[in-house]
C-alpha cells in the first residue's frame with residue numbers, strides 16, 4: 001500500500017464548478033447607500049468529490065465590501081480544487097487564505113460547499129453536523145421593506161401581511177414619511193429598523209432613534225452611523241440610545257466582537273462577511289462571549305445561502321433571512337419561511353444543506 005505524502009491527508013474534492021446566476025427582484029431594491037437594480041447577480045458553486053459526494057455553495061457579493069461577481073469568479077478561478085477536502089475544512093480554508101486576503105464572499109461560497117459535502121458524507125443535516133440542531137417553529141425571520149415612495153411602502157407592507165415582523169430600511173430624507181406609510185398598513189406590527197450607516201453624526205442618529213422609540217413597536221436599530229465613525233462616538237450613542245443598537249457594517253468577523261461590544265448591544269452576522277458557515281459559527285460564538293445579542297442576516301441570495309445560514313439559527317437571538325423571498329427566480333428549494341417561521345420540515349433530502357435545484 002502506498003502511503004499519502006506527509007501532510008497531504010485524504011483529499012476528496014476533485015472538481016470545482018462555479019457559475020453566475022442573475023436573481024430577479026420582485027421590487028427594485030434601495031437602501032441608504034443607493035439604489036440597486038432589479039437584477040442581483042450571485043455566484044453558485046459546486047464541489048464534487050472523487051466518491052461522487054457533492055457540496056453546493058453560493059456567494060452574494062456586494063460592492064460595500066469591495067467584491068463583485070467578477071472578483072468572486074476570478075478568485076474561484078485561482079483555486080486548485082485538489083487542495084480542498086471535505087475531510088479537512090480548516091486546512092482547506094487556510095489554503096484559500098494563502099491565495100489572497102479578504103475575498104470573504106468568494107471564500108464563503110467554497111466554505112458552504114465544503115460543509116455541505118462534509119455533512120452529506122456524515123449522513124447528517126448541517127445543523128446536526130455542527131452539533132446545533134434546529135428547533136422547528138422556534139425561528140422567525142423578519143421580512144425586509146426597502147426604501148421607496150410612501151405609497152409603494154404601504155403596498156409592500158400590505159403584501160407582507162403574513163410576516164409577523166418587518167425590517168424597514170431607513171437612512172433617506174423621507175424616513176418619517178416612510179415609517180408613517182408602514183404604520184398606515186401595519187399600525188402595531190413589530191419593526192426592526194436598518195439605517196445602513198445613513199445618519200452621519202451621533203446627534204442626528206440619537207434624534208432619529210429617540211423619534212423611533214416614540215413609535216412603541218420598534219425592536220432595535222441596525223447600524224445607525226457609518227462604520228468608519230469614531231468608535232467613541234458610537235459608544236456615546238449606545239450609552240444614550242433608548243433602543244438596542246445592532247452593528248452590521250461595523251461587524252465582519254469574530255475579531256470585531258470586542259470593539260462592537262463597546263459600540264452596540266448586538267451584531268448582525270452574515271456568511272458573506274465571515275467567509276461562510278465556519279467563520280459564521282466562530283463569529284456567533286465570539287459575539288455571545290462578548291455579551292452581544294446576535295442576529296443572522298443576509299444579502300439578496302438564493303435558498304443555498306439562506307439555508308446555510310438557517311442551520312446556525314440556534315446560535316442567534318434574531319434572524320433576518322429573507323433574501324430569497326425578495327426574488328422571483330430562486331433556482332433552489334431549501335428552508336421555507338411560511339408566515340416568517342423558518343422550517344426544514346419539508347426541505348429536500350435529509351443531509352447537508354438540505355437544498356436541491358428546483
Ligand SMILES: [Mg+2]
Pocket residue numbers: 194196222223248249268297
Ligand atoms: Mg444591515
